[in-house]
Every structure is written in C-alpha cells, then in structure tokens.
Amino acid sequence: MDIQTQAEIVLRDAGYETWSWTGSPPLVACFENQTVIGFVHVFDSGADLIRRWEIDQQTVLARHSTALRSAGLKAWNVYSIFLTAEQASPHEQRAVERIEEDFSLARKIARTAVRTPQDVERVLLPLIGVKAQPLLGDANFEARLRSRLKDIPADAVTAFLASTKAEDVARILGDQ
Known part of the structure; x- marks a missing residue:
C-alpha cells in the first residue's frame, strides 16, 4: 500500500x-x-x-x-x-x-x-471529524424524550412538550 x-x-x-x-x-x-x-x-x-x-x-x-x-x-x-x-x-x-x-x-x-x-x-x-451518525428511524420522539427526562417532573415535561411559555415551565419546576 x-x-x-x-x-x-x-x-x-x-x-x-x-x-x-x-x-x-x-x-x-x-x-x-x-x-x-x-x-x-x-x-x-x-x-x-x-x-x-x-x-x-x-x-x-x-x-x-x-x-x-x-x-x-x-x-x-x-x-x-x-x-x-x-x-x-x-x-x-x-x-x-x-x-x-x-x-x-x-x-x-x-x-x-x-x-x-x-x-x-x-x-x-x-x-478527521466524527463520522458516526445516529440512526433515528421512525421513532416516537415524545416517548424517547420523556424516557430521557425521567428525573424531571412529568407535569413539567408535559408543559414543555405542549409549547407552554418558558416562564410557566420554570414555575412548575420551581414548585417541585
């Protein structure tokens, strides 16, 4: 070679x-x-x-x-x-x-x-740059995100995913 x-x-x-x-x-x-x-x-x-x-x-x-x-x-x-x-x-x-x-x-x-x-x-x-690219496929992204955010209160995650204002999500987190 x-x-x-x-x-x-x-x-x-x-x-x-x-x-x-x-x-x-x-x-x-x-x-x-x-x-x-x-x-x-x-x-x-x-x-x-x-x-x-x-x-x-x-x-x-x-x-x-x-x-x-x-x-x-x-x-x-x-x-x-x-x-x-x-x-x-x-x-x-x-x-x-x-x-x-x-x-x-x-x-x-x-x-x-x-x-x-x-x-x-x-x-x-x-x-050389990193070559690995994640294979995401057809996945339920909300379910994947919820599984990764299991340490965060469920109502805060639900509010975040529902496009609730950042201040409201912060308040929910602060109340926990």
Missing part, C-alpha cells in the same frame, strides 16, 4: 485540500482546510524516521514559511505527520512515541507499522 496516497485519500474524504510537494526527496503530502495545515512524511523504516524527522520537518516548514506566516490563527494548527510501514523495535518505538511529545514548530503524529488503509485512517483520526 502507498501510505502517502492513502493518507491523501483519507484527508480529502475528510474535507481537506491535498497536494504533493516535491521540493526535496522524499515526496511530502500537504493538506489544508479552514483551520488546519499539515504535512505527511513517509519513511522507509523506523530508524530512517527517527534519524530524519527533524530535518525533513524543518525543510518543509521553511519552504512554506511565507504561507504559514500569512495563515493567521491557522498557523497555530500545523501538523507534521511521520509514518512508516515498518514495524519498529521496542527501542525505536519509544523514540517514535517521544516525537509526539516535541511541540516545537508543529503538532506531531508519528507511527510505525502503518500497513493498511485502516491503519492510515486510525493515525489520522485526530484530524
């Missing part, structure tokens, strides 16, 4: 504009929406990620510095994402995890063993 292409697909599906920057090897996937700007870096190995993440981040951020300075509040939401398909050793894994604790220049997401589209989506979850 091509991690960079899959990342661009996931980000586009989440409403981001994406493009590739070929300024220096390796290729970097850039993304942006109304509130976030970011860069996806893909490495051949965990060791390569650990060795090169800082210089690669600095190179990309320096190249885009003019745009970042003019981005206003969005410049506070810059993400650098560092990924590899290789499974890291325990020592390398700890080093990769520490990358995310470095808040200089950008927020960071760093992961190893990214091998499937589901892995890519899981990595990018902090940047």
Whole structure:
C-alpha cells in the first residue's frame, strides 16, 4: 500500500485540500482546510524516521514559511505527520512515541507499522471529524424524550412538550 496516497485519500474524504510537494526527496503530502495545515512524511523504516524527522520537518516548514506566516490563527494548527510501514523495535518505538511529545514548530503524529488503509485512517483520526451518525428511524420522539427526562417532573415535561411559555415551565419546576 502507498501510505502517502492513502493518507491523501483519507484527508480529502475528510474535507481537506491535498497536494504533493516535491521540493526535496522524499515526496511530502500537504493538506489544508479552514483551520488546519499539515504535512505527511513517509519513511522507509523506523530508524530512517527517527534519524530524519527533524530535518525533513524543518525543510518543509521553511519552504512554506511565507504561507504559514500569512495563515493567521491557522498557523497555530500545523501538523507534521511521520509514518512508516515498518514495524519498529521496542527501542525505536519509544523514540517514535517521544516525537509526539516535541511541540516545537508543529503538532506531531508519528507511527510505525502503518500497513493498511485502516491503519492510515486510525493515525489520522485526530484530524478527521466524527463520522458516526445516529440512526433515528421512525421513532416516537415524545416517548424517547420523556424516557430521557425521567428525573424531571412529568407535569413539567408535559408543559414543555405542549409549547407552554418558558416562564410557566420554570414555575412548575420551581414548585417541585
């Protein structure tokens, strides 16, 4: 699987504009929406990620510095994402995890063993909106609301559902 292409697909599906920057090897996937700007870096190995993440981040951020300075509040939401398909050793894994604790220049997401589209989506979850949509179907909304408001006096709920004035509902609640 091509991690960079899959990342661009996931980000586009989440409403981001994406493009590739070929300024220096390796290729970097850039993304942006109304509130976030970011860069996806893909490495051949965990060791390569650990060795090169800082210089690669600095190179990309320096190249885009003019745009970042003019981005206003969005410049506070810059993400650098560092990924590899290789499974890291325990020592390398700890080093990769520490990358995310470095808040200089950008927020960071760093992961190893990214091998499937589901892995890519899981990595990018902090940047993707909630996808779950409740299935309401044909339901008796009044009955559902009453069941959720069981701690509120029944006459107050009835008054509320009957479009009684707010002051009257408040009075009923106050009398309880």
